[in-house]
Amino acid sequence: xxxxxxxxxxxxxxxxxxxxxxxxxxxxxxxxxxxxxxxxxxxxxxxxxxxxxxxxxxxxxxxxxxxxxxxxxxxxxxxxxxxxxxxxxxxxxxxxxxxxxxxxxxxxxxxxxxxxxxxxxxxxxxxxxxxxxxxxxxxxxxxxxxxxxxxxxxxxxxxxxxxxxxxxxxxxxxxxxxxxxxxxxxxxxxxxxxxxxxxxxxxxxxxxxxxxxxxxxxxxxxxxxxxxxxxxxxxxxxxxxxxxxxxxxxxx
Amino acid sequence: xxxxxxxxxxxxxxxxxxxxxxxxxxxxxxxxxxxxxxxxxxxxxxxxxxxxxxxxxxxxxxxxxxxxxxxxxxxxxxxxxxxxxxxxxxxxxxxxxxxxxxxxxxxxxxxxxxxxxxxxxxxxxxxxxxxxxxxxxxxxxxxxxxxxxxxxxxxxxxxxxxxxxxxxxxxxxxxxxxxxxxxxxxxxxxxxxxxxxxxxxxxxxxxxxxxxxxxxxxxx
Amino acid sequence: xxxxxxxxxxxxxxxxxxxxxxxxxxxxxxxxxxxxxxxxxxxxxxxxxxxxxxxxxxxxxxxxxxxxxxxxxxxxxxxxxxxxxxxxxxxxxxxxxxxxxxxxxxxxxxxxxxxxxxxxxxxxxxxxxxxxxxxxxxxxxxxxxxxxxxxxxxxxxxxxxxxxxxxxxxxxxxxxxxxxxxxxxxxxxxxxxxxxxxxxxxxxxxxxxxxxxxxxxxxxxxxxxxxxxxxxxxxxxxxxxxx
Numbered sequence: 087x088x089x090x091x092x093x094x095x096x097x098x099x100x101x102x103x104x105x106x107x108x109x110x111x112x113x114x115x116x117x118x119x120x121x122x123x124x125x126x127x128x129x130x131x132x133x134x135x136x137x138x139x140x141x142x143x144x145x146x147x148x149x150x151x152x153x154x155x156x157x158x159x160x161x162x163x164x165x166x167x168x169x170x171x172x173x174x175x176x177x178x179x180x181x182x183x184x185x186x187x188x189x190x191x192x193x194x195x196x197x198x199x200x201x202x203x204x205x206x207x208x209x210x211x212x213x214x215x216x217x218x219x220x221x222x223x224x225x226x227x228x229x230x231x232x233x234x235x236x237x238x239x240x241x242x243x244x245x246x247x248x249x250x251x252x253x254x255x256x257x258x259x260x261x262x263x264x265x266x267x268x269x270x271x272x273x274x275x276x277x278x279x280x281x282x283x284x285x286x287x288x289x290x291x292x293x294x295x296x297x298x299x300x301x302x303x304x305x306x307x308x309x310x311x312x313x314x315x316x317x318x319x320x321x322x323x324x325x326x327x328x329x330x331x332x333x334x335x336x337x338x
Numbered sequence: 339x340x341x342x343x344x345x346x347x348x349x350x351x352x353x354x355x356x357x358x359x360x361x362x363x364x365x366x367x368x369x370x371x372x373x374x375x376x377x378x379x380x381x382x383x384x385x386x387x388x389x390x391x392x393x394x395x396x397x398x399x400x401x402x403x404x405x406x407x408x409x410x411x412x413x414x415x416x417x418x419x420x421x422x423x424x425x426x427x428x429x430x431x432x433x434x435x436x437x438x439x440x441x442x443x444x445x446x447x448x449x450x451x452x453x454x455x456x457x458x459x460x461x462x463x464x465x466x467x468x469x470x471x472x473x474x475x476x477x478x479x480x481x482x483x484x485x486x487x488x489x490x491x492x493x494x495x496x497x498x499x500x501x502x503x504x505x506x507x508x509x510x511x512x513x514x515x516x517x518x519x520x521x522x523x524x525x526x527x528x529x530x531x532x533x534x535x536x537x538x539x540x541x542x543x544x545x546x547x548x549x550x551x552x553x554x555x556x557x558x
Numbered sequence: 559x560x561x562x563x564x565x566x567x568x569x570x571x572x573x574x575x576x577x578x579x580x581x582x583x584x585x586x587x588x589x590x591x592x593x594x595x596x597x598x599x600x601x602x603x604x605x606x607x608x609x610x611x612x613x614x615x616x617x618x619x620x621x622x623x624x625x626x627x628x629x630x631x632x633x634x635x636x637x638x639x640x641x642x643x644x645x646x647x648x649x650x651x652x653x654x655x656x657x658x659x660x661x662x663x664x665x666x667x668x669x670x671x672x673x674x675x676x677x678x679x680x681x682x683x684x685x686x687x688x689x690x691x692x693x694x695x696x697x698x699x700x701x702x703x704x705x706x707x708x709x710x711x712x713x714x715x716x717x718x719x720x721x722x723x724x725x726x727x728x729x730x731x732x733x734x735x736x737x738x739x740x741x742x743x744x745x746x747x748x749x750x751x752x753x754x755x756x757x758x759x760x761x762x763x764x765x766x767x768x769x770x771x772x773x774x775x776x777x778x779x780x781x782x783x784x785x786x787x788x789x790x791x792x793x794x795x796x797x798x799x800x801x
Contacts, residue, residue: 154523220405221423226506228524254423254505255512257519265505270404270422454641455648457606460632461639462659462702472658476649 119146119315120165122156124172124302125258126195126232126277130335131170134328142322144315152258154229160185160307167310168319170302172259173231177305186305192323193337194299196278197236200266202289211292212243220272221254223265231300232259236275239297279336299338339532342509343517348540350425350513351493354432355440358489359482361433362440367470369441370448371456388438396502399431403503423505428513431503432493439492440485447481448474480555484548491544494537559617561586561706561738565602567609567762574598574609574762580738580755585728587741587749590759596742599759600708603740604639605632616706616738638699640712645695646683652694653679659702669697673727689720696727700735707739714745725751 123131128150135146149156153171160169160180170192171177177189199211206214215222225233233255240246254270256262259277266274267285281291304323306316322328368374369381387395403410403422413421421427451474459469475482497515504511506520514537521530559582567574574595580586588596601607603614605621608629614622621630639645646655652675657666670676673693678686683694692712699707709728713721725748732739732752743749749756758769 152523154525158522158525220420221505223505226520226523228526229520254507257501257506257523261502264400268400268404269406270400270410270503271505454645457604457632458639458641458645458647459658461604461606461635461637462698463633463636463661464659465633473647477647 119144119312119319120149120167121146121170121319122149122151122160122164122166122168123170123304124153124156125150125260126172126279127170127193127302128260129279129283130193130332130337133331133335134323137328137331138319138322142318144319146319152226152229153231163309165309165311166307167312167316168304168306170304172300172302173234174301174303177303180305180307184308186307187317189303189305190320190324191301191303193302193329193332195232195302195337196299197232197239197275197294197297198278198281198291199273199294200263200276200281200286200289200291201273202267202269203272205290207290209292211294212245214292215245215249215273218249218252218272220252221265221270222249222252223254223256223262223271223274225259225262225275226255226257229257230259231302232262232275232277235297235300236294239294243296277336282336302337339529340517341536343512343514344533344536344540346425346509346512347494347514347537350428350432350496351490354429354436354493355486355489357429358433358436358440359444359486362437362444362485363475363482364470366441366444366448367474370445371453372466384441385438387435392435392496392498393502395435396431396499399434399499400503403427403430422503423507423511425510428500428504428511431499432496435496435499436489436492440489443481443485443488444478447478447485450481451477480551484551484555487544487548487551491541491548494540494544559705559737561603561740562615563599563603563612565599565609565612565614567598567602567607567612569595569598569762572761572763576757576759576762576764578755578757578764580740582738583733583736584754585732585739585741585752586755586757587743587753588757588759589743589746589749590765592744594759595762596744596759597710600639600710600740600742603706604637604708605630605635619705636702636705638702638704638707640692640695640699640707640709642711643688643691643715646691646698648683651680651682652686652690655683655694656697656701658698661703665701665703666697669701672731673697687720689716689724692716692724693727696724700731704737706737707735709739709741711742711744713748714743721748728752 121131121135131148135148139145149166153173153176156166156169157171157176157180160166169177169180169186172195174191177186180186181189199215224236227233227237237246240249254265256265259280262274263276263280263286265271266276267289276286278291280286304320306313306320310316365384369377400422401407405411405414405420405422410421413419455473455477456469459473464472495515496513497519500511500513500516501519504513504516506512506516514533518530518533518537521527521533560579562579564577565574572595576599578586588599590596598607602609602612609622609624611624612622613620613624620628621635622628647658650658653666653670656669657663660666667676670679673696675690675693675697678690678694683691686694695712713724716724729752741752756769758765760767
């Protein structure tokens with residue numbers, strides 16, 4: 087009898103728990119800023135979100151992905167309040183469609199060449215890469231600005247043709263870093279912010295002066311649940327204290 | 339419209355299915371007819387790809403098949419070239435991921451075989467090895483065909499694992515599912531549509547073939 | 559060539575415990591009610607089951623000796639085994655079935671003729687009658703040139719006329735084969751007609767009690783179902799000599 091009761095009560099418990107969780111979820115979301123950001127911006131944004139919560143008492147939910155994916159999701163009505171893209175193009179495309187407020191620039195990233203393996207530190211990135219024996223990881227140039235810019239640089243320096251067979255493509259700069267960090271690829275074109283991270287410091291990086299900085303723009307989504315809060319975060323992000331943190335993470 | 343990814347997917351699915359059956363059929367034969375001590379542990383291990391998220395699976399594979407991993411190092415030292423980011427590496431990944439999809443149907447087919455046929459074969463002087471080819475395989479052909487089609491279909495739809503380890507190299511590891519994903523990201527919706535519809539048609543034809551086969555099996 | 563068998567095995571409801579021997583050219587019947595352990599014995603002879611302890615010696619060849627840890631795989635025992643049904647391979651023609659375990663392919667055609675199934679050689683087992691299937695199964699067993707023939711209720715699923723004709727075939731080839739033949743049956747008439755020796759088995763043991771009851775049924779039964787003229791020897795004599 088007792089065992090029968092136990093069997094009966096356990097699904098009941100599970101259902102009760104589920105109901106409790108479901109009820110709790112919307113109340114969490116009420117005073118919440120929902121931010122969709124490019125994957126390269128994870129570390130600074132996590133720090134900024136923590137600070138923002140401590141200073142302003144507003145919670146944030148962070149969603150990371152490639153700018154292309156987030157963009158497509160916003161087109162389909164994803165409930166983000168703020169979009170922090172890794173490029174300039176996509177926020178303006180959204181603006182053109184009337185889906186967001188005027189875009190703003192919040193940072194500029196830099197591409198560097200990175201390897202976990204030891205190479206001469208004095209040589210330039212061009213010398214280093216022309217001696218490669220393994221694969222070179224690069225983010226998908228069509229979807230990720232951190233892939234597009236170095237690819238253009240390789241093209242301008244007439245290195246692309248020679249190196250093309252060795253390129254492997256990460257879906258985001260995060261995956262590109264994983265390829266290089268795991269040793270699956272000998273080199274990776276990654277963001278300076280990644281090279282300065284704890285994992286990145288285990289390897290070596292070379293600046294690429296020929297590559298222009300990658301302007302990262304963001305925008306407040308028009309149908310944001312909380313326009314005031316979103317505008318407030320936008321100004322917070324562009325002011326000096328926040329900008330200092332962003333710079334510390336390897337952005338310009 | 340670039341159909342290379344679709345062709346690559348078909349190639350991957352075909353080769354994976356073939357190799358997978360070669361591995362899975364003897365495995366299923368042993369599991370069904372000659373289960374040894376501790377076989378439950380092996381069976382549970384073989385079922386893991388059904389349960390593990392493809393991302394987890396892919397992450398492990400990347401670590402193992404990379405130049406720093408055990409398998410990658412072995413490949414490099416024996417064949418002189420790296421394994422990861424090659425067509426071979428996604429074949430291996432798809433095979434490992436597909437094992438339960440091949441072993442399970444084969445097991446259920448073999449379990450349906452009349453054991454007396456195997457006993458009869460053994461009394462008539464057949465070894466276990468030759469009984470597999472002379473008795474088990476010929477009497478399981480329709481079932482093997484549906485197992486093959488399932489494997490093929492599963493591999494055509496393989497995404498997460500290949501996304502993790504493939505590196506999206508055109509003509510090498512950029513299969514149709516990855517290409518669709520990238521088209522969408524790149525806002526090339528037109529091409530995404532075309533490739534998606536091509537995949538849809540192929541998938542439908544495969545399912546149609548499975549159902550026709552099943553119907554025939556029931557009739558027989 | 560003489561078969562000597564001592565077998566003990568613990569089964570679910572009783573212990574199997576039996577000793578018997580059968581010389582070449584003779585047929586020994588294991589008779590008894592169903593569930594008495596007959597089929598287990600014949601499977602142990604074939605090597606398809608293992609006893610807890612025992613010995614099976616065929617001529618000079620030890621097939622099994624638990625004390626010396628000898629166990630010969632079925633495929634090394636050189637046996638013919640005819641199952642109750644379904645021992646033919648459904649994917650092969652009758653001819654290929656008969657030739658399956660055959661070392662000497664020239665045997666196949668004469669065996670098909672002997673069993674009167676030559677005209678069926680290209681047919682699949684599913685397309686021939688039950689009696690023809692069992693004839694083919696017998697030919698298949700004999701084609702491997704066995705040193706012992708095991709028949710596990712081979713004719714019990716057949717109608718009476720077919721059964722009689724197959725029994726006649728067995729009688730015809732028994733002497734010629736000159737190997738021990740072990741038959742499992744619960745058909746008293748069949749046992750009486752074919753056997754040189756009957757071992758009545760009940761609950762895994764030789765049962766004198768059951769043998770007497772068996773005789774009481776068999777003696778009148780033989781007159782009723784089996785006309786004397788196709789019996790090779792007098793079954794009454796046979797039964798009393800083994801009792």
